[in-house]
Amino acid sequence: xxxxxxxxxxxxxxxxxxxxxxxxxxxxxxxxxxxxxxxxxxxxxxxxxxxxxxxxxxxxxxxxxxxxxxxxxxxxxxxxxxxxxxxxxxxxxxxxxxxxxxxxxxxxxxxxxxxxxxxxxxxxxxxxxxxxxxxxxxxxxxxxxxxxxxxxxxxxxxxxxxxxxxxxxxxxxxxxxxxxxxxxxxxxxxxxxxxxxxxxxxxxxxxxxxxxxxxxxxxxxxxxxxxxxxxxxxxxxxxxxxxxxxxxxxxxxxxxxxxxxxxxxxxxxxxxxxxxxxxxxxxxxxxxxxxxxxxxxxxxxxxxxxxxxxxxxxxxxxxxxxxxxxxxxxxxxxxxxxxxxxxxxxxxxxxxxxxxxxxxxxxxxxxxxxxxxxxxxxxxxxxxxxxxxxxxxxxxxxxxxxxxxxxxxxxxxxxxxxxxxxxxx
Numbered sequence: 001x002x003x004x005x006x007x008x009x010x011x012x013x014x015x016x017x018x019x020x021x022x023x024x025x026x027x028x029x030x031x032x033x034x035x036x037x038x039x040x041x042x043x044x045x046x047x048x049x050x051x052x053x054x055x056x057x058x059x060x061x062x063x064x065x066x067x068x069x070x071x072x073x074x075x076x077x078x079x080x081x082x083x084x085x086x087x088x089x090x091x092x093x094x095x096x097x098x099x100x101x102x103x104x105x106x107x108x109x110x111x112x113x114x115x116x117x118x119x120x121x122x123x124x125x126x127x128x129x130x131x132x133x134x135x136x137x138x139x140x141x142x143x144x145x146x147x148x149x150x151x152x153x154x155x156x157x158x159x160x161x162x163x164x165x166x167x168x169x170x171x172x173x174x175x176x177x178x179x180x181x182x183x184x185x186x187x188x189x190x191x192x193x194x195x196x197x198x199x200x201x202x203x204x205x206x207x208x209x210x211x212x213x214x215x216x217x218x219x220x221x222x223x224x225x226x227x228x229x230x231x232x233x234x235x236x237x238x239x240x241x242x243x244x245x246x247x248x249x250x251x252x253x254x255x256x257x258x259x260x261x262x263x264x265x266x267x268x269x270x271x272x273x274x275x276x277x278x279x280x281x282x283x284x285x286x287x288x289x290x291x292x293x294x295x296x297x298x299x300x301x302x303x304x305x306x307x308x309x310x311x312x313x314x315x316x317x318x319x320x321x322x323x324x325x326x327x328x329x330x331x332x333x334x335x336x337x338x339x340x341x342x343x344x345x346x347x348x349x350x351x352x353x354x355x356x357x358x359x360x361x362x363x364x365x366x367x368x369x370x371x372x373x374x375x376x377x378x379x380x381x382x383x384x385x386x387x388x389x390x391x392x393x394x395x396x397x398x399x400x401x402x403x404x405x406x407x408x409x410x411x412x413x414x415x416x417x418x419x420x421x422x423x424x425x
Contacts, residue, residue: 009161078122171195283423309348319420332389341367357422364409
C-alpha cells in the first residue's frame with residue numbers, strides 16, 4: 001500500500017510538472033526570440049538617420065559598424081540597390097511598399113527583420129538576419145535550470161509522499177501484527193491506536209474485541225471448571241458405595257475405576273484452568289503416555305478376549321501436546337476400538353519418532369474398518385455415538401503442528417495415524 005500511494009503521488013506530480021514546465025519552456029523559447037528581434041530592431045534603428053540622408057558610402061560604413069556574425073545587416077535602396085554584405089538566404093523578396101517592420105522566419109529557423117525607412121526618393125528597407133545562436137541564447141541554460149527545479153520538486157514530492165504513506169500504513173501494519181498475535185493465542189496483544197481517524201477507530205475496536213474475547217474465554221473456562229467440580233459429589237458418593245461392598249476382586253476393580261474417574265475429573269478441572277497463549281508451551285513424553293494408557297485399557301481388552309500389540313521406543317519421545325490432551329486423544333481412539341469392534345478383535349498401538357522430531361502414533365485393528373473418511377468430522381459417527389472421539393484426536397494433532405489421517409490396516413480394519421509435532425524451544 002505504501003508503494004502504491006507513493007506511485008500515485010509520483011504519477012500525479014509528473015502530470016502537474018509537465019503541465020507547467022512544457023508551456024514554460026515554450027514561453028522561454030519565444031521570449032528569447034522576442035528579445036533577439038528587439039535587439040535587431042534596435043541595431044537597425046541606429047542606421048536609420050544615415051539611410052535617410054547619407055551617401056551610399058556612408059550607409060555601407062554604418063552597416064559594417066553595426067553588423068556582426070549574430071546580426072548581419074543590409075540596406076535595400078528604393079531602386080533595388082543593395083548596400084552592405086548580402087544576406088545570401090532564401091527569403092521573400094523585399095516589398096518596396098513596406099510600411100511597417102516585419103519579421104520573417106526562414107525554413108532553417110533563422111529570422112529576418114525588415115524595417116522600412118521612408119526617403120524623399122522612395123522607401124528603403126533595412127534587413128537584419130538573426131543567427132540561430134542569438135535566437136537560442138540563454139534558452140538551453142534556462143531549460144536546464146527548469147529541468148533541475150522540476151527534478152528537485154519531483155524528488156521532494158516523493159519524499160513527502162513516502163512519509164505520508166508511512167504515517168498511514170505503519171498503523172495498519174501494527175494492526176495486522178496485533179491481529180496475528182491474537183490469532184496465535186496472545187490475548188494480551190493490544191494495538192497502539194494511531195494514524196488516520198478510520199484506522200484509529202479500527203485499532204480501538206480491535207482492543208475492545210481482544211478484551212471481550214479474553215473475558216468470554218475466561219468465563220467459559222471457569223464455567224467448565226465449575227461444572228467439572230460438580231462431578232466430584234457423585235464421584236464421592238460412588239466411592240462410598242464401593243467402599244461399602246464386600247472385599248474381593250469386584251470391589252478392587254470398581255475402586256480402581258473410581259480412582260481413575262476421580263483422576264480424570266481432576267485433570268479436566270486443571271485443563272480448564274490451564275493458561276493459554278504463546279507463553280504456555282505444551283509438551284509431554286508420548287512414550288510414557290502411550291504405555292500408561294494402553295496398560296489402563298489392557299484390563300478391559302482382556303475381558304473382551306482381545307490381543308493388544310504395543311510398540312513404543314525405549315527412549316522418550318517428546319511431542320508438542322499437553323499430557324491430558326494426548327491422553328484424551330488416545331483414550332478416544334482406543335475407546336472406539338473397544339466399543340465398535342467385535343469382542344476378540346486384535347488391535348495394535350505403535351509409536352515411532354518423527355523424522356523431524358515429534359512422533360507418529362498409529363492405532364490399527366482387525367475389525368471391519370470405518371464406514372467412510374467423513375467420520376473424522378465433528379459430530380459425525382457411523383455407529384450411533386457422539387462422533388467426538390476422532391475429532392478430539394484430530395484437534396490434538398493439529399494443535400501440535402501435525403495431522404490425523406484415516407486408512408486401512410493390513411488386515412482390512414481401521415488404521416488411524418496421529419502425527420504429532422516436536423515441542424517448541
